[in-house]
Amino acid sequence: MKKSYLFSPGPTPVPPEVSLAMAQPILHHRTSQFTEIFNEAREGLKYVFQTERDVIILASSGTGAMEAAVSNVLSPGDKAVCIRGGKFGERWAEICESYGVIPVNIDVEWGEAVKVEEVARVLEANPEVKAVLWQASETSTGVKHPTEELASLCREKGVLSIVDGITAIGVFDVKTDQWGLDVVVSGSQKAFMLPPGLAFICLSEKAWEAVENSKCPKYYFDLKKELNNQKKGQTAYTPAVSLIMGLRESIRLIKEEGLENVFKRHALLAKATREAMKAIGLELFSKSPSEAVTAVKVPPGIDGGKIPKILRDKYGVVIAGGQAKLKGKIFRISHMGYVTKFDMVLAVSAVEGVLKELGYDFEVGAGVKRAQEILWGE
C-alpha cells in the first residue's frame, strides 16, 4: 500500500470539491450556463488578485501568460529590465529576446532578492527602458523579490511593472491595484489549487494604453481580443471548460477561508518548514524566503539528486529538487494551496526519514518537534 503526498511547487494538490466540480458533465461554452460560471470565476479572480480590473483567463500554462505580457505590451526594439535571479527570471529575458525586445538584465545571485537601489541605478543609466519584469516569488530559488518597493520605483520612473505572480497571487499579499502593478500574471496549478492548464493576466490602464502601441505579432494570446470577449462572458477561442468549472469552486474555497487567512496559513506553514529544517542542521537557500516554497541546501556529503527520488519512489512524498544550475544542490518543499498543518508535519517527517536513510547525521525528531512548536505553540 502506498499513499501519495504532493509538495511540489506546482502542480499542488487539488481539493476533492474541485475534482468533483471538474468531473461534472462538460458544458458547451457558447451557452448562458457556461457564461454564468465563467463570470463568477472572473469575479472571484478579482478578489484573489486584489483588483477592480478584469483578470483575463487563458487556456495555457503560466508561461503563456508571461509571453502574452511581453507580446501585448512591448514592441521589438523596446528595452526592458529583466531581473534574473533564477530560472523564471531568465525566462522573462528569453521571452523578450524571442520578440526582439532588448533585455537589460540584472543578474541577481540565485537565492538572493534583488536590491531596489540596483534597479534604480539601472533605470537611471537606461532612461529609454519601457518596463521592469520580475518574479514576485521566484519558484526556482524560493526567493521573494520586494514587489511593493519595485512597483513604487517603476511608478516614480514612469516605466511599466510586469510581475510574474505565478507562485505569489493567492499565496501572500500582492496588492495589484494599491501597489500600482501594471501587469500581473498567474497560473492555475499553484495557490488556485487546480491542475495546470489555465493562466491569468491582469493589466492596468497604463498597460492597456501600451497594448495599443504594441507591434509584436500575436493571435492566440491577443489580450485585447480576449478582453472584448471576456467582458461579455465569453472567450475568443474555446476555453478550458472543466478547469474553469474547477476554478469557480476553488475560488469559493478561498473566499470561504478568506484571503487574509490563506496568507496567514501559508506564512505559518512556511515558517514551520524553515524552522524545522534549521532544527536538523540544514541551511536555507533563500535569503528572502517566499511563503510559496522553501528551498533547502543539500548538506555536504549527501547526494542531492537522491532526496526527491527516494522520497517519491519509496515514501510516495513528492517534493522538488533544484532546477538548472541548482540541480542536486537544493530541494524544495511547497506549502501553497491545499496544504494543512498536518501535511507540513508529514513533509518534515519524510525529509527526516530520507536524510536518515542517506546517512546524514542529526537528531531524528528534532525537525518535527520544532515544526510542532511553531504550528501549535504560537
Added chain:
Amino acid sequence: MKKSYLFSPGPTPVPPEVSLAMAQPILHHRTSQFTEIFNEAREGLKYVFQTERDVIILASSGTGAMEAAVSNVLSPGDKAVCIRGGKFGERWAEICESYGVIPVNIDVEWGEAVKVEEVARVLEANPEVKAVLWQASETSTGVKHPTEELASLCREKGVLSIVDGITAIGVFDVKTDQWGLDVVVSGSQKAFMLPPGLAFICLSEKAWEAVENSKCPKYYFDLKKELNNQKKGQTAYTPAVSLIMGLRESIRLIKEEGLENVFKRHALLAKATREAMKAIGLELFSKSPSEAVTAVKVPPGIDGGKIPKILRDKYGVVIAGGQAKLKGKIFRISHMGYVTKFDMVLAVSAVEGVLKELGYDFEVGAGVKRAQEILWGE
C-alpha cells in the same frame, strides 16, 4: 428534473472513465510517474493520427496549435494559400496576417467544399506560395474538404500542406503519413472525448526543415523546443497534467473500439442524422458533409436562433447554432466522440420536438423513424 445531453461540435461528451482518470490525484510532471503516462498518451496519438512521427501535445485550445503551425513553419513575407470556406478557414488567414504571412485567399461558398482544380489554378498563378492551409473538416459549415487530393496536389507542386484536423482526426479517415500531410493539427475536445485544453500537432520531415528557416517570433509555441522535451517524456512548460491523464484513458477507449470502427460509427451516425433531417423536410447545408457535424438549414418562417435556445433551456439538449454570417440560418448536430446510436435517436427526437413547438409543419416521428431505419436496418 432535467438531464443534459451534449451534441455541440466541441466540447463533446466526456466518458465517465475519462472523468475518473482526470479526477485522480494530481501528479508532479517532473517525475517518472508522469513521463510513463505522457509517453503512453504520445504513442496513442500516433495511432489516432496514423503517423510514425511525433505528435506534440500543447496546453492550449486548438487555435494555439493552428498559430504554432503558422509561426513555426512560415516567415513574414511568405505567401500561403488559405482556403476560406467558413469561420475556421478565415482563422487561418487571420493567423497568417498576424505574423506578416501574406494569405492568398480562396473564398469558397460556405457549405461547399473547395475544388482541387481551383487550388491548382491558384498555385500555378502564384508560384512563390509556400503552403496551402485548409480544414479537413470545417466545423462552422459541416463541410469536408478533399484532404487526400489537396495533399497530393501540394506534393506535386512542392508546397507544404497545413491541415486543421481539429474535427477530423479520430472522426474520419485522415492518413497523415500515407497522404503526405506536412502539418496536422487537432484538439482534445472533439473525437478525443476530453474537455478543451489540449492541442496536438504533427509535422513531416519537410515541415521540420521549414521550421529551421522560420523567422516568426515564438516562445510558448516553440515546436522545436517542445519536440526536444517531449522526446524525453517531458514538456518545455508545465503540461495540463489532468487532461493528459484523461487523454491516456480516452485513447485506450479509442484503441479498444478500433480506429476503423470509430470511423464507421461516426459515418453511420452522421448518415442517420442527415437522412432523418431530410425525412422531416429539412435541407442539409453542407454539399460535402463531414462525419463530425451535420449542418441543417433552418426552414423558412422559423426563428433559427430559437432552435438551440429552446433545446438547451427547455429540453436540456445542447446543439450548436450557426456562427458568424450563418447565425440563425443553420443549426448543427455533432456526432463525434462519445456518441451512440441511442444518442442520435435522442437528438433527432429533440429536433422534432422543438420544430413542432415552433410551428414547423411536418409529420412528427418521420425523422426518428428514418434514423432508426439507417441505424438498425443497415
